[in-house]
Structure formats: structure tokens, C-alpha cells
Amino acid sequence: MTAEEVYAALLARAGRGPAERRLDAIARVLELLGRPDRRFRFIHITGTNGKTSTSRIAASVLQAHGRHVGLFTSPHLSRFTERIVVAGSPVEESLLVRAWISTQAAIEEVDAELTREGRPPVTFFEALTALAYRCFARAGVELAVVEVGVGGAWDASNAADGEVAVVAPIALDHAERLGSTVAEIAAVKAGIVKAGATVVSARQEGEAAAVLADQARRQGAGLLLAGRDFDALPAAPAVAHAALRGAAPVSQLVTLWGPFGRIADAELPLLGAHQAENAALAMTAAHLLLGPEGTNLAAARTGLREASSPGRFEVLAGSPLVVADAAHNPHGAGTLRRTAESWERASEFALVLGVLRDKDAGGIVRELAPLAGLLVATRPASERALPAEELAALAGSVRPDIPVLAAPSAESAIALARDWAGAGSGRAVLATGSIALVGEVRELLRGAPLAPPR
Secondary structure: OOHHHHHHHHHOOHHHOOOOOOOHHHHHHHHHOOOHHHHOEEEEEEOOOOHHHHHHHHHHHHHHOOOOEEEEOOOOOOOHHHHEEEOOEEOOHHHHHHHHHHHHHHHHHHHHHHHHOOOOOOOHHHHHHHHHHHHHHHHOOOEEEEEOOOOOOOOHHHHOOOOEEEEOOOOOOOHHHHOOOHHHHHHHHHHHOOOOOEEEEOOOOHHHHHHHHHHHHHHOOEEEEEOOOEEEOOOOOOEEOOOOOOOOOEEEEEEEEEOOEEEEEEEEOOOOHHHHHHHHHHHHHHHHHHHHHOOOHHHHHHHHHOOOOOOOOEEEEOOOEEEEEOOOOHHHHHHHHHHHHOOOOOOEEEEEEOOEOOOOHHHHHHHHHHHEEEEEEOOOOOOOEOOHHHHHHHHHHHOOOOOEEEOOOHHHHHHHHHHHHHOOOOEEEEEEOOHHHHHHHHHHOOOOOOOOOO
């Protein structure tokens, strides 16, 4: 059996319906597996934007402290095994397959129980979460970072109890599943806060902040807030950094403070003020999970320097520059726009945009339009994606002042955008709007030469 065959078995469950608002099914699977989730301590991360970057930074910091670390994120950009990381690398195929064999047996037993009760069988994400926890236990992981799939309260990852509950910025997204207001969405996400845990929260809108404070109070959980208990000071301008092993040839210097102390001018190979804020969030959470021995500041610097977050303002090629960022909602698109506007290496972009049907495509276009000299609409390789022509028509109606083209594939869209960017100075390509599109573009440009740092 191969990793791809494991993924195929998981995908076979994706067509059985949407995520179920329940925890008892995944809890039953975990019981049959001997509760692998109780063999490691973990940080649980929710929020609307910034979850994955915060997760990756926290895992890097923990690993730099010499701990055996697991990381569970979703979705993946290119390969399924990116979702389950052990000691900084995607899970080994042999470990994955061994873990799947036992996990599948438990899942099938629970399927039978659910069927007798007239309930839907174990879902894709329930099965995937059980597999991740089983892999971590088999690998002897001692500390882990677990990213919520969707929401929090009834997300499968929440069948386990995180010692530290991290809440990245909350905004409107997945409204059909989580609620139509920020307060409703915050209530679902606050469901990861367990009795006696510690909550570490980014800056939140008033409604979200009030919901989180109330949940912490009811659970007897500690509450650390960005701006009050920890923070990132304004970052230094981006600096050239040529040794990032194929990642973006730029980084920033950040100064962080919090319960871990003060870390001045640490190198972070992720651009944008939001990434500095994510780093402060991650550092605080990692410090809490490390326990009585706390944070070693030298190790923390190493963890920050070695952190990566593929598909987050990632430079993929040069001449012309091609950047990819998985901003898939208006809040994320606004953050991306501010990062691009502060980037000195380009002043105008050809936007290659692909958006899933359940996203606010108009809101994304409005946020990104100030960057664009050209917008190329395309359709990511997802059955949920908007057709290129439909997205192009929508973009043209939202911003008729921007030239808009439709391209049938990511490959043709990138080609059109690169032709435009190569014809003028200060131009670059920015691929965004869907994680699926970013994954495709990364595969297309894998191994392409990067622009030399300057």
C-alpha cells in the first residue's frame, strides 16, 4: 500500500456528505485505537486567517528546543502527506501505511455502529484526524501543533484536548456552516477552549473578543491577549536572504515580547506585518507548551529563522517575479494587499485569480484590485471552483477599470500574466484566491529560478 492509496481511501469518504456536527464518532474511533491523542500534549489552533502560518512557526520553535514535534494542518498544497508532519518532514510512507491499517479497521467498526443507528459513516476529516493522531503516537511525538479543519466546537480535531488554545484573527468565512456574524463564528471557534487550558488570542473585533473572554471565563481558562500580554513591534523592512533552500529570497526582522521575554531583531523568512503578529502568537503558545523549563531565547531565534509557510507570499520564480499567496477570503485578501503594497520589489501585479464557489469572490476582487494592472481569471482544479469566464465577468463588474482576461487553466493563466509582467519594469505576478490554485502554480514552477536577492 502507498500514501496515495491511503489518500484515495480517505477521499472515498469525501463524497458521503459534508462535515458532521458531532464529536462522538471520532471519539469512538480514538477509543478503539487506545486514545493515541493522549500520548502527546498539543497546541490547538483556530481562527479565520493565519492558522497555518502560526501553526508552522510554533512547530518550528518547539522543534528548535529539541522536542519531537508533530504538526497537523490542512489542506495540503501539493501532496497529501504535507498535512501530517513529524520532526519537520512529511510523515514517512511506511509509518503512514502502518498507522492507516489499524485506523481503517477502527473506522470500519465505527461505520457499522453508525449505520445501525441510521447515522452517516465516518467522514473524510474524521478519518484523517484519527490517522494523524495515530501517526503521532506511533512516531513517539511528545508535543504537537494541531490546526482546526473548519470552525472548532464540532471539528474532528476537537475530540482531543489541547493544552493551549490559540485563536488567530476571526472574520467572516464559511458563513453557511459557522454563522453569518463574527460573534456567531467566534462562538464556534471558541469551542476548542477546554477546562483549565490557556487561551492565546490575536487581536479580535469587539464581538469576537467578548465571546472568547466569556468562554475562557466559563472554562476557567487563562487568557493571554495580543497587545496586552504579548505582541510584535513594527517589523524592519524586508532584507535580502539568499539561503532559504528554495523559498522566497526575502525575510524580515521582527521584535517580539511576551511571557517568553523579549526577542529583538529575529529573522523571520515570512513577509508582512501579519506574519510578525503570527510569530508573536506562535511564540507565546510554544512557550506555554514547553512547560516549566520555558523558552530558550537562542533556540527560539533558530525556530523563527527556520520557520516556513509555503504558499504564503512565497516567491516562486524570477524574471518576472511570481508570488503565490493562499488568500481565499476578503480578510486574507486585504492582508495580502497590504503586504504587497509594502514590498519594494514590485509596484504593480498581474493577478492570477481562482476562487471557489462558496467564497466571496467579489470581496476578494475589491480588496486586491488596487494592486492590479491586469487580472487573469482561471479555474483551479477543484469541482467547487468558479468557472474562469464566470469569475472574469464578476471581476469586470466589480472593477471595470481593470483589464480582465479568462484563462482555462493555471498554466495558461500564468503564461499570460508572465508575458504582461515581463513587458514592463516593476511588474510581478501574484497568484491567489484559492489554496488549490496556489498548489497548482507551485507545481508548475517547481525548480524555476528565483530572482536574485537585492
